[in-house]
Structures are given as structure tokens and as C-alpha cells.
Amino acid sequence: MKYAERLQEVKRVHWHMVRKLINAKEAQGVKTISLASGNPDLPTPPAIVEAAREALRDPTFHRYPFSYQTRYGAAVASWYRDRFDVELNPATEVRHLAGSQEGIGNLALTVMEPGAVALIPAPAYDSYARATRFAGGEVYLLPLKAENDFLPDLTAIPADVLDRARLLWLNYPNNPTGAIAPLVFFEEVVAFAKRNGIWVCHDNAYSDVSFDGYKAPSFLAVDGAREVGIELNTLSKAFNMAGWRLGMAVGNPELLNALAFVSFNTSMGLFGPSQIAAIEALTADQSWMQERNERYRKRRDIIVDGLRAIGLQLQRPRATLYIWAKLPPAFSDSLEFSKGVLDQTGVWITSGTFFGPAGEGYVRASITLSTEDLIEAMERLQTLKL
Ligand SMILES: Cc1ncc(COP(=O)(O)O)c(C=O)c1O
CATH class of the missing domain: 3.40.640.10 (Type I PLP-dependent aspartate aminotransferase-like (Major domain))
Incomplete structure (x- = not known):
């Protein structure tokens, strides 16, 4: 039985690899926190x-x-x-x-x-x-x-x-x-x-x-x-x-x-x-979005402050669900950095290379988690031995 040639052109999505890494960490009894998702966590009005x-x-x-x-x-x-x-x-x-x-x-x-x-x-x-x-x-x-x-x-x-x-x-x-x-x-x-x-x-x-x-x-x-x-x-x-x-x-x-x-x-x-x-x-009236965005803003600030405190360089974004942060100068391999962070802290922060080779040297953190989880994630990151 054969498949269409075009399937060869489309590589398997990286997120399968993330799932595996996170599952392996969970199997060690660690409660992981993933900053990967662009899937909004708040309910529909x-x-x-x-x-x-x-x-x-x-x-x-x-x-x-x-x-x-x-x-x-x-x-x-x-x-x-x-x-x-x-x-x-x-x-x-x-x-x-x-x-x-x-x-x-x-x-x-x-x-x-x-x-x-x-x-x-x-x-x-x-x-x-x-x-x-x-x-x-x-x-x-x-x-x-x-x-x-x-x-x-x-x-x-x-x-x-x-x-x-x-x-x-x-x-x-x-x-x-x-x-x-x-x-x-x-x-x-x-x-x-x-x-x-x-x-x-x-x-x-x-x-x-x-x-x-x-x-x-x-x-x-x-x-x-x-x-x-x-x-x-x-x-x-x-x-x-x-x-x-x-x-x-x-x-x-x-x-x-x-x-x-x-x-x-x-x-x-x-x-x-x-x-x-x-x-x-x-x-209908969309003023509810202001309060939602204010919640997101607080989460953004928790991540921005947490990542800056461990030496990552970044701009405070004015939109989107993401913070894009440059690794400290001693690090050049984003995926190795992400894996190391997961290994040491149980926190997954997405390797910039998931968005193409130009993302090398960066990681992406998402704000689609509760404030409590984000605070805990940032506290864990402060224990990193970089
Ligand atoms: C830039 C961008 N475009 C499109 C999508 C897909 O969104 P939709 O749920 O509308 O298919 C995403 C999802 O994360 C996205 O980040």
C-alpha cells in the first residue's frame, strides 16, 4: 500500500517530541508545568x-x-x-x-x-x-x-x-x-x-x-x-x-x-x-475582553520578570499570548536549553527552533496558564543552575 509523495515533505510536528519529554519527566514523579500552549485556557463567555x-x-x-x-x-x-x-x-x-x-x-x-x-x-x-x-x-x-x-x-x-x-x-x-x-x-x-x-x-x-x-x-x-x-x-x-x-x-x-x-x-x-x-x-458587547486582557497582562508580567531574573533578554510584548526571550550569551542551543530547564525544574519552555532555524538562540513562553502555575514556574526557574 502506498502514500502520497507529498507526505514526505511535511515533517512530523515538534509538539510530539515535547509530549514525550514531558511524559518522561512526569514518569519520574515530577509535576511538570508547560509554557508551550497557544490554546487559551479561559472559558468562552x-x-x-x-x-x-x-x-x-x-x-x-x-x-x-x-x-x-x-x-x-x-x-x-x-x-x-x-x-x-x-x-x-x-x-x-x-x-x-x-x-x-x-x-x-x-x-x-x-x-x-x-x-x-x-x-x-x-x-x-x-x-x-x-x-x-x-x-x-x-x-x-x-x-x-x-x-x-x-x-x-x-x-x-x-x-x-x-x-x-x-x-x-x-x-x-x-x-x-x-x-x-x-x-x-x-x-x-x-x-x-x-x-x-x-x-x-x-x-x-x-x-x-x-x-x-x-x-x-x-x-x-x-x-x-x-x-x-x-x-x-x-x-x-x-x-x-x-x-x-x-x-x-x-x-x-x-x-x-x-x-x-x-x-x-x-x-x-x-x-x-x-x-x-x-x-x-x-x-454583542465585547467590553469583557478588557478584563480578560488585563488578566493576561498580569500573567505576561510574571513571566517577563521571571525570565529577566534568570538572565534572558526580552521585550515586554504589547500583544499575543507569547514572550520571546533571548538566551543568555553562554547558551547557543535553544533545544538543549529547553531540555535542561525541563530536566532541572520540570518547567517546559519552548525552544525557539520549533519556529524554524531562525528561532535558534531564543525560547518562547506562553501566558495560557493560571497565575498560580506561572508564579510556581518562575520560582522553579530561579533555582536553575545555568
Ligand atoms: C499565528 C497563528 N495563526 C493561526 C493559528 C491557528 O488558529 P485557529 O484556531 O484560528 O485555527 C494559530 C494558533 O496558534 C497561530 O498562532
């Missing part, structure tokens, strides 16, 4: 859950969900208007997704093929590169350096790469670096994309996990953005709804149409009661 419960009883929602997909689109458009000051045509400029992950995978299948190149930040959320390879495309990495505020240098891409480039992936607020992008950078991106005939996909998964008064913009807020690309967004992080699998692609109608064509081969829309929950989430 009750009014949103209630909307779904009610919908569950309505037989309308037991049928294929095509007929009310438009209400979902309208709710997304209303959120984009209120939250980002961006006007969208719900019929042509919004596409539902089962989480942004569906958009990442299917956009790669929509645009990439053998010989085509995707421009991918390094480090980055690993799905952009995996989806590209899965679709038979090539990856060209754009280094994100601390000295450039973790923004890529678009002028440094060689002409022969640009000739074959089809798609530029961006993600601000950024996983894993926690960096944010100014609108002027997005303007530069639009000009670059127009000049070179390259699609842009901005992944705005962390738009609403932010602190210290920062409000992340939409890529589409920039003139000309929807001529060159789309933005992915999701209810996973903003609304504590990762398990519901609700997301959206918004922007260029032609690209969304092509994406919909690919998606239709693998899915038949979103479960009705989930859509109703999303409509409630996107259109």
Missing part, C-alpha cells in the same frame, strides 16, 4: 455558549448550513466595521473558515504548486511552511531580526526569488516574537505586492489579545490592501473559542472565491450552532 445551546434545539441547524452562512458573513463585516474601521461586502469579501488553520492550509493549495515560492517570515507559526510544502511549493525565509523590530526586509529578497514568488505570509501581532507592525509597514507591503504581483496573506490571529492600550490594526485598513490580498482572523484567541473552530478570511474577492473553491472539496461549512455562537460573539 456564557452568553455566547447560551446562543449555541438554543440553536442546537432548532432543526434548521441540523441540515447543511448553506442558507445561513450569509448571516455569519454579515456578523464578520459588522465586527470589522466596529473593531477595525474596515468596510467589507459580506457577500464577496468574507469567507467563513473552520479556524484560521483551514485558511492557511487551503490558501497554500489555492496558490502554490511546484516551482512556486512562498515568502515566509522566520521565525514563524510553523503551519505556513508546512502548508506550502504540502501544496508542493517552495519556502523562502524572510529573517525577522530584533534590530528590525521583527519586521522582514522586503528589499533583501533576490530578484530570481521574486520572479517565482506567489504569496507573502505575514502575522502581526506576531507568533512567536510578540512583535507588532505599524501601518506604515503594511503600506510598504502593499506597494511591494503590487510591484511584484505577489499575493499577501496577513494572519491577524492575535488582533484582540493586547495590552497597555495597544489596539492591533487590520491589514485591510491600508489603501490598496484588498487589491493584493486577504486577512485571516479567528475567534480562537480573541473570544476564547479555540475549540469551536471558527474563523474568517476577508479581503480580495477573487482570491476568496478561489479559496472557497478549494475549501468546498474538503468541508461543507460550519456547524450551525457554532455559527450562531460566532454571530453572538462578533455582534
